[in-house]
Amino acid sequence: MKPQNHLFVAYILLFLLAGCSANRNLIVPPPANRDLIVPPPTNRDLIVLLPDPDGKVGALRVTTKGGSQILDKPGYAAQVGDPSKPPIAPKPIDENEITGVFGAALSAQPDPTGRFISFILWFENDKTKLTDESKELLPEIVRSIQNRKPNEIYVVGHTDRVGTELYNITLSARRAYYVRDFLVSSGIKASALVVSFHGKAKPLVYTEDGVAEPLNRRVEVIVR
Amino acid sequence: MNHINLRRLFLPLVTIFFLLSINGEAMSADPSPVIATVQKVSGMATVVRQGRTISAEIGLEIWENDTLHTGPDGSIGVVFNDDTLLSLGPKSALVIDEFVFAPSQGKFSLVIRMLKGTSAYLSGLISKFAPESVHFETPTASIGIRGTKFVVKVEGE
Numbered sequence: 241m242k243p244q245n246h247l248f249v250a251y252i253l254l255f256l257l258a259g260c261s262a263n264r265n266l267i268v269p270p271p272a273n274r275d276l277i278v279p280p281p282t283n284r285d286l287i288v289l290l291p292d293p294d295g296k297v298g299a300l301r302v303t304t305k306g307g308s309q310i311l312d313k314p315g316y317a318a319q320v321g322d323p324s325k326p327p328i329a330p331k332p333i334d335e336n337e338i339t340g341v342f343g344a345a346l347s348a349q350p351d352p353t354g355r356f357i358s359f360i361l362w363f364e365n366d367k368t369k370l371t372d373e374s375k376e377l378l379p380e381i382v383r384s385i386q387n388r389k390p391n392e393i394y395v396v397g398h399t400d401r402v403g404t405e406l407y408n409i410t411l412s413a414r415r416a417y418y419v420r421d422f423l424v425s426s427g428i429k430a431s432a433l434v435v436s437f438h439g440k441a442k443p444l445v446y447t448e449d450g451v452a453e454p455l456n457r458r459v460e461v462i463v464r
Numbered sequence: 465m466n467h468i469n470l471r472r473l474f475l476p477l478v479t480i481f482f483l484l485s486i487n488g489e490a491m492s493a494d495p496s497p498v499i500a501t502v503q504k505v506s507g508m509a510t511v512v513r514q515g516r517t518i519s520a521e522i523g524l525e526i527w528e529n530d531t532l533h534t535g536p537d538g539s540i541g542v543v544f545n546d547d548t549l550l551s552l553g554p555k556s557a558l559v560i561d562e563f564v565f566a567p568s569q570g571k572f573s574l575v576i577r578m579l580k581g582t583s584a585y586l587s588g589l590i591s592k593f594a595p596e597s598v599h600f601e602t603p604t605a606s607i608g609i610r611g612t613k614f615v616v617k618v619e620g621e
Contacts, residue, residue: 252585256578256602285604292586301608323604344553345584348539350503355547356589394567396593434568462592464547 252300253342255286286341288317288333293352302327356464357384360444361419363457366402368414371454381461382426390432390463395420397437400456401449409439419459499563500526500544504551508535531559534581548574548588556581561601565590577601 291297291314299312307326309318315338316330339346359381361374370378385393397416399408416437424430440449443456502511502524509520512531518524520532520540534540534556541551546565552558562575572594576585578601587609591598595609 251587252600252607254578254583254585254600254602254607256580256582285602287605287607298587298609303606303608304604320602320604327605342553342582342584344506344539345551345556345582348504348506348541348551348553349584349586350541350543350549350551352549352586355549356592358592392567394589394593436567436570462589464589 251290251292251298253286253288253290253338253345255288255341284328285320286317286333287311287320287327288315288338288342289330290314290338356462357388358460358462359384361459361461362454363415363459365452365454365457366411368411368418378422378426381463382423382428385423385428385463388463392464393423393428393433394460394462394464395423395433395435396460396462397435398442398444398456398458398460399440400451400453401440401443401447402452403440405439405441409437412437412439415457415459419461423461497527498525498545499528499560499565500542500548500550502526502540502542504539504541506539507537507554509533509538509540509552526560528560528563531557531579533557544574544588544590546574546589548590549584549586550576551584553582556583558583563590567593572597574598575601579603 287300287302289297289300289311297312297314299310302309302311302318302320304320304323304325304327306322306324309327309329311318311330313330313332315332315335317333318330319328321328359377361377361381362371363369363374364371395416397412397414397419399412399415401408403411413435416435420433420435423433440456443453444458445453445455447453447456502520502522505520505522510533511518511520511524511526512533513527513529526532526542532540532542532552534552534554536554538555539551539553541549543549544563544565550558557579558581559577559579560575561577562573564571564573566572567589572590574590574597576599585600587598591609598609600607
């Protein structure tokens, strides 16, 4: 089973009250479950996290003057009442509530199909050599690119946190160029490929410095 | 028989080849101010730019510092240059304070300031490349895309 990239994607719904206007009439279905969120009284802002179109769920940090809350479960909402206090701890929100409050905003969302897709290729420790599983992903990436005829293809190299910054900058660059060269040799136009590399600076999985982590030894290919 | 005097043609030919060989980047125009495009509109929706109010229509270009407004029956949906999707429901207002998407220079920034109403946001490439550079502000809170603790490890690796 492939590891999932839950990162960096967030689908957020926001409901804010106008400054001074008082009443919002919300249609309130009776909560079936006592843990379900009650609709916000007129002085609370509401932030809901949803899964993205691929089903992945990101994570948010909601910060007020009083503190922070993390939202990382789909269908959960944080409320902000008194901004001098931290946001109210996330609770699940009823789907009817979501449709009732956010239906118009959701209907106005542009079609997400046709947006970028991304792939991750993993590498052996301290090498510019793909894992066996990732080697098998290469033809799929090439096919995707050929089918989509993208404008840009980003190839981004990374390492885990073993080794110095400089060493890893070089290693991540070699990994990125290795993938780029493979794509060019498969017939992909070189001018569409944008290569970048970050050394150990942007791990997929957080680790302390010096910790080996296979999931961080990677190149991301983003096709757009 | 007359023959073509190639020496006469030499300089013009060289000039033509030189002009053809200049690639696009050397002759780049000013960077476009367009950061997003309207893809969905319903009811009353406007864009306020430097004091001017523009009626929102599909295809309208959005610039940095634009304020998006919707009326009691309005809604609007835009796509940013990095594939971020942003939409507003009725009686809403939101400002796009900053948008920078320059992957080859490593420059990314997205700052949105929501004033009132409802909105839906689906993150794009800026938050993929640089999640720490995405900030969604409301009058009471600041929302950031959090970092890297959610990957499910493959078993048996």
